[in-house]
Amino acid sequence: ISRDLLRRILEPEPDCTLAFAEDGEKAWALLSDPIHRFDIGIFDLMMPRLNGLGLVERIRATPALKAMPIILCTAVKDRATV
Numbered sequence: 001i002s003r004d005l006l007r008r009i010l011e012p013e014p015d016c017t018l019a020f021a022e023d024g025e026k027a028w029a030l031l032s033d034p035i036h037r038f039d040i041g042i043f044d045l046m047m048p049r050l051n052g053l054g055l056v057e058r059i060r061a062t063p064a065l066k067a068m069p070i071i072l073c074t075a076v077k078d079r080a081t082v
Helices: 002-010 024-032 052-060
Strands: 041-044 070-073
Touching (some): 002 041, 041 052, 052 070
Parallel strands (some): 041 070
8 A cells, every 4th residue: 555655646756767566575676686776765664575674774785775865664553663
């Protein structure tokens, strides 16, 4: 639902090309492919296979990606998790 909402908000923006992945491992595959270049990453904290924090750790450990701005989103309401 969150992914579809973001798509509807961002798709109409001019000069905005979007890429979506249904889990953290697929997001990592897109990010680590040198063919792709991303200006910002918006990730869910609770993605399957590789969660948002794990993905951020990989991004920050990769020289070509470590400066990329990241937004983490979550629907989790648990204060300790947030």
